Amino acid sequence: MFTKHLFYLTSEQLCAYEWQGGRLTGGACFVNNRGGVDDFMDYIDSHHPGSPAYLLADLIEEDFQRVTLPHVRGGAARQLLQRRLTQQYRETPFRHHEVQGRETGGRRDDIVLLSALTNPSSVQPWVEALEQLRMPLAGLYSTTLLCEALVRKLRLNDAHLLLVTQQSAGWRQSYFQKGMLKFSRLTPAIDRDGNPVNIGAETAKTQQFLTSQRLMARGNPLQAVVIVPAADSGTLDAQCEDGPETIFRLMTLESVAAGTGLKAGDDDVADLAGRMAEPMLLALLARRPPESHYTLGTWQRYFKLWRARVNLYAVSAVMAICCAGWTGVNLWQEHQSNRDSIRLAAEAAHFDQQYRGTMAEIPPRVTSTANMRAAVNVERMLATQSATPLGLSAVVSEALESTPQIRLLQLDWKVSVPSSSAPAPGQDATQAAPISSLVAGIPGRAPQILMLEAEIMTEQDDYRNAVDSMTQFAKALARHPHLTVEVEKPPVDTRSSVKLAGKAGTQVAAPGHARFTLNLVWKP
Known part of the structure; x- marks a missing residue:
């Protein structure tokens, strides 16, 4: 399979990984400045620039808005969504929308989740560097939107779910209703005093915000699933105490990473997988990459060309395999035909020998074979065509x-x-005319x-x-x-012309x- 380049982007840096054969390797990081971008371009030049790239962004400047729009279909729906996205996020080209159902009452409007990367300057230098290197960029993805696939894979079907993951940029808290993303926030892992943040307290703040925004009603329990390394589970367990409306559940990062199929390559990645969640999310992205979350426009043209070239290669390979199979079938049929020809030639020689032996035992013929054949033909004509009453x-x-x-x-x-009054040449006039062959x-x-x-x-x-x-x-x-x-x-x-005569009752x-x-x- 093709090597996939996976890039994990935060506000401070970009880390580059490679995915091949179900294994994640690499981990080189580049600072988010002009020098870091130049080092990144040198890195790409030496690591298969022709392979597709997937950019996964984990930025604090990611906004989510839940709106309702009239329910329309087709081209009108696409135009309405694009117009609403442009109105909501004018300053950034990286926008995304997701229709999450319809309201139950009133006009039954569509419920749409709008999101965007509100600070495009954090993404554009890296995207433009890939464009300059003509590297096929498959898509720009969000860790938050990618967590929807993680929730489905972990089968977390709670009505109100708060997924908490520790990542390079901090703690990511994503709120889901029946598996659909509604809100997400990224908080630093270290507070202003340099102490680790209290996850229980941050969860309480998030729950209060969700209640104030009417995303969940008071009295509904919130299932908070915290994915942490096994080494930190004891510390976080003391912070995450269940409350009257909050239920905590801890899941080890190692078990979740194994569930996503992550196979660590070198020691650096293995160590990183034990502390952060991004290798797990990168493995989830590499195994089944969806369509790009955020629009890229012309920045995706080299990927489209790469995909067209791969499709042409695939079609050519299929045609070559079909032609090879057809050629093999023809060669096999030719071999069978040659065998049948040899067998038929042997049978014909055997029958010729039998015929010559049989003809040798027959006494000398009275007449030639041609005359005998002519006699048989005449006899058949007489039997089938001669005139009879x-x-x-x-x-x-x-x-x-x-x-x-x-x-x-x-x-x-x-x-x-037909009758002929004239005698035939050499015939005496006193003799009777010969009988015509038509009678026979x-x-x-x-x-x-x-x-x-x-x-x-x-x-x-x-x-x-x-x-x-x-x-x-x-x-x-x-x-x-x-x-x-x-x-x-x-x-x-x-x-x-005939005279009519007679009497009634007279018998003729x-x-x-x-x-x-x-x-x-x-x-x-």
Whole structure:
């Protein structure tokens, strides 16, 4: 993984650490003046300036304001928050806001926590030095806002919680309501007389301030969690006595640091981790860095370029891995194909050998293989394409099923082939013309003609029924594709060229039988 540069900034100095492989090393400190900034730039030049940097500020000039704003969404909400931040903190570019819910009554306005570093001159020299060195600055963070993640990690879910930590700048007291930060103050660790401050007394002052600001009501117990080194727990235990509205709980710094996953590197860091809380907070920041608490604007451009470059490297690596995998699959498939080709070639040689052995045992052929193949093809054509009356007979049978009153009398089937009156070259005129190959279906099927003679079983003199039966029968035949039906002789000849004669009740054919003739022509 990448090396992360962690910088801990107070009003007096900046301490530089490195985080790599879950281990915090370093601890070089630089005084907050022009000479210290120059020494800091020399330090960065010799310690991987291309790695990302995280600046954690623990300043007394950090202000927190709790305001209510109308509940809006989208771009209007962002513009409203930015305008309110600018109005609240005009003199500093390092601002932060955090929406912490909505009010329960009235318009149900949003509850917003506004914070800012009110003295930008404590931060700007260090940020500008990193900008001059083109070092990717990932973000500017606050120890107070970072304690929200610490509270969640320690599972401190009290309704009113005061988290007290000992840091380089002094004692940091942060007030939380159900895990959400509401207020924070930084007090010196040594009073004006040079004596250590009394944590119990400072906690009482903070509780009185919270009550006066109506952040907590009177009568609500305040859970004060004090994180101290194990060596100082006895002294602080005597100072932190429970009161009617205050309950103290001491947690050792070593157990909390182990819970955050801090692994001390050199002796200096190990010694510092035993006295102060900043290595623990730096480890918490390095493991899961959130988005920058305070806006950096153009000071963050080199980090954005660094992140884009890392993303491009990651995408290139993924594409290289995919291409390597695809190449491996293709090589494996090629190997399999070569094996299959060798196997198929061996099988083909084996079959060729078997074929030659079988052909050697067969007696000499009467004709060539080509002639035998041609004969088989002709036989298949004769079997499938030669003209037979079976097809038309099936069509007629199907039509007779739908008209049972018609009885078939006679069928005259023939194949329609083109006739040629001129004799073929070399043929005697007295000899009969040769039969066309179309009769045998070579090269294609020939048209077929079927003359059908039938009679209609109907009552005597019922000519309308006879005509209707013949028409129904003809339509049933004409539904088949490629089949043309022509009425050659209707049961009642009503043509204008024929004389209509007879008497009612006179029988022309058999009693009650009307005969008709149809010509069926089937063309393939």
